[in-house]
Amino acid sequence: MFLIHSTVDQAPLQAAALVGACRGDGWQTPLQPRFLGVLFHQLLGYEADFDQLAGLSPEAVAEALPTAEQRLELVELMVTLEMLCDSIPAALEASIEHWAGVLGVEDRSLRLARDLAAHASAQALHDFYRYNWIGEQDMLSPAFEGLLARHGEQAYALTVEPDPIEAARWRGLEQCPAGSIGRTLWDFYRERGFGFPGEPGAANAALAHHDWIHVLADFDTTPMGEMEVTAFQAAASTLPGATLGFIGAVSIFQTGLLPSVVVPPGYSHALEVPGGPERIADAIQRGRACQRDVFREIDFFAVADQALPALRDCWSIPGKANLPSS
Numbered sequence: 248m249f250l251i252h253s254t255v256d257q258a259p260l261q262a263a264a265l266v267g268a269c270r271g272d273g274w275q276t277p278l279q280p281r282f283l284g285v286l287f288h289q290l291l292g293y294e295a296d297f298d299q300l301a302g303l304s305p306e307a308v309a310e311a312l313p314t315a316e317q318r319l320e321l322v323e324l325m326v327t328l329e330m331l332c333d334s335i336p337a338a339l340e341a342s343i344e345h346w347a348g349v350l351g352v353e354d355r356s357l358r359l360a361r362d363l364a365a366h367a368s369a370q371a372l373h374d375f376y377r378y379n380w381i382g383e384q385d386m387l388s389p390a391f392e393g394l395l396a397r398h399g400e401q402a403y404a405l406t407v408e409p410d411p412i413e414a415a416r417w418r419g420l421e422q423c424p425a426g427s428i429g430r431t432l433w434d435f436y437r438e439r440g441f442g443f444p445g446e447p448g449a450a451n452a453a454l455a456h457h458d459w460i461h462v463l464a465d466f467d468t469t470p471m472g473e474m475e476v477t478a479f480q481a482a483a484s485t486l487p488g489a490t491l492g493f494i495g496a497v498s499i500f501q502t503g504l505l506p507s508v509v510v511p512p513g514y515s516h517a518l519e520v521p522g523g524p525e526r527i528a529d530a531i532q533r534g535r536a537c538q539r540d541v542f543r544e545i546d547f548f549a550v551a552d553q554a555l556p557a558l559r560d561c562w563s564i565p566g567k568a569n570l571p572s573s
Contacts, residue, residue: 248482248490249324250290251535252316258293260303260311261321267302268325268346269339274298275332282331282524286324289528305349318350323490326356330498331518335364355379355487356494363504372506375495376403379488380480380542384453401508404454406447413452414445420551428558429551432462439468454509459547463558464533465567470500470517475530482534486542521571529568538563 253261265283274280280297287293312318325343329335340360347357355378362371376382381403385391394402401407417436423429435458436442442449450458457476460483461468466476477493498505500517518524539545539562550558 248478248493248531248534249286249320249327251482251531252314252320253291255291255293257312257317258287258291259295260308261317262287262293262295262297262300263303264305264308264312264321264346265325265328266297266300267304267308268342269328270297270302271336271338271342275336275339278331278519278524279328282328282518282527283324285524285528286531289525290531305346308346309349309351312350315351318352319354322347322350322352322354323356323494326354326360327494327497329360329364330494330504331501333502333504335360335504337364340364355491359491359495359498359505363498368506371504372400372508375491375505376400376508379491379495380457380484380486381453381488381492383486383488384456384542385451388452402451404451404509406442406445406449406451409447410445412445414443416548417443417445417455423551424554426554426556427552428459428462428547428555431555432459432551435462450509456542456547459545460541462555463541464530464564466530470514471520471523471526474500474518475526478527478530479534479537480541482531483537484540484542486540489542525568525570529570533565533567536563536565 250261262283269279283297284295287295312321322343325346329339329343332339343360344357347353358374358378359371362374385403391402394407398407420429420433423433444450444452444455457480460480461472461476464476464479466472466479474493474496477496481489481493495505497518499507499510500514503512503515506512518527
């Protein structure tokens with residue numbers, strides 16, 4: 248996730264790289280420099296005017312930026328800046344592709360950006376679900392390939408065939424003690440009128456994994472809340488598709504570039520709520536502080552009876568910053 252492997256000393260280099268790759272003759276939207284300014288300030292303590300900062304060449308950055316993790320995070324942040332555009336300019340896409348080539352980065356986020364720049368919405372949808380954390384969780388189920396063959400893209404995120412055993416497992420969370428993470432998740436579903444995984448039309452178990460994270464980190468299911476939770480989990484996991492999940496969420500809820508099998512069309516500019524970029528930066532900071540990989544190291548059902556505040560303390564998850572809420 249963005250800037251996690253970067254040091255304060257490298258902040259000027261990375262900031263100049265983003266300007267060199269993405270600003271061109273001017274930013275496409277005022278949100279781009281504002282978003283960068285907030286991230287660099289909150290995550291690295293670096294202040295910069297991204298409207299005035301001089302850019303660097305990819306060759307200069309490649310020589311100065313040593314690790315594969317840092318180069319990948321830089322390219323992922325470039326792609327996110329693409330997703331802040333209502334349509335992706337050809338010059339911006341070409342510039343980021345060039346930078347990725349010079350930096351030696353070939354990432355799944357670039358594949359998504361290529362699809363969206365070419366207005367290949369169906370392919371973008373397929374690539375997004377296949378390569379993000381949802382698809383990676385789906386692939387753990389031996390039944391998934393059959394569901395995908397029978398039902399298409401909806402099988403990635405939704406319960407497309409009834410599974411009474413799975414539904415009973417999630418409904419059984421009602422029996423967890425009050426204040427536990429399991430009972431809080433059950434309440435979370437009931438308060439929103441959500442079906443339970445295993446019930447046709449509800450989220451499937453792969454998508455619902457992140458509902459545990461909604462509860463763990465105290466994020467709502469508003470468009471802004473969905474961007475916050477995907478930012479948190481990307482910072483709290485080494486799963487390769489975790490950051491793609493956040494990038495996709497931005498393209499769904501901010502610009503509407505990416506269709507979704509879960510979210511109805513119509514959401515846009517959700518990141519522009521008061522304090523929006525600050526809330527994303529706070530989610531990244533909190534995810535980075537988490538002492539457990541939320542996809543690789545936690546069986547949430549195994550800890551369902553444990554008190555939610557105790558789990559947050561045990562895993563070193565700080566409280567949310569006092570920022571405006573949508």
